[in-house]
Amino acid sequence: MMRNLSALFAGALFGCGLLVSGMIDTAKVQGWLDIFGAWDPTLAFVLGGAVLPMIFVWRVAERRGMSILGTPIPDRVPVRFDPALITGSVMFGAGWALAGFCPGPALASFAYGGWGGALFLLAMVAGMVIAPALSARLTKA
């Protein structure tokens, strides 16, 4: 129960942060990537604002080793720059630029994005579901 309430609160705070920061506006996100056009640096402030408290949180979390509700803090994953990480990141960046949506704001847009946001969301979820099959082909090739 506490676990679900805390997750609900985190989701609400995350969503409010996306709204307040302007990151639900696809034009602002695309503006950040448009370095040869009317460049909009807002996203740097958003990322900076989010990373700063998290540097402190990671220190505390890794020292404790355990969350408040008794879940182990996730281990560091082995450092491997595998083809999936690189190809996936390239694909994500390309899609992010084309529509101005990454997964968080795409979901948030469900509340105010109209049919366009919903269509993107549908395609994104479809992509997430077919990804493992594509990934298997990628590693076989």
Added chain:
Amino acid sequence: MVVPMDWVWGLVGGLMIGAAAGVYLLVNGRILGASGIIGGLADGTAGPTGREKLAFLLGLVAVPPLLVPLYASVSTNVTASPVVLILAGLLVGVGTRLANGCTSGHGVCGISRFAPRGIVSTLIYLAAGAVTMAVARHVLGVI
């Protein structure tokens, strides 16, 4: 020099996003990654973490609209091209699952942990995004 209000609100909203990631990590012991939360639910790999993922999504979708009346207008400026939306959605969906993270998991949570995979992924998707924008907007003129 006057600092544009958009930057100030960006910083404030960013701090809220960081605080949300902090709560999810310190209380639940989970990394706040939007693509992992949505993807885990969509492909059924969430397992016992499914309920908290669902609670997270509920908070994300249902609560922020309560703030909307505080704004004169909230615009998302979503493109009207179904082709662009579907292509972009597929790329973001497949890409974030292959890379195992997006702007929140690799970006916010990875960079702040000084995780090499998170930093490398972020540099790559930023570069790919900038190149795609340059080509699609300034060369092809399609977005």
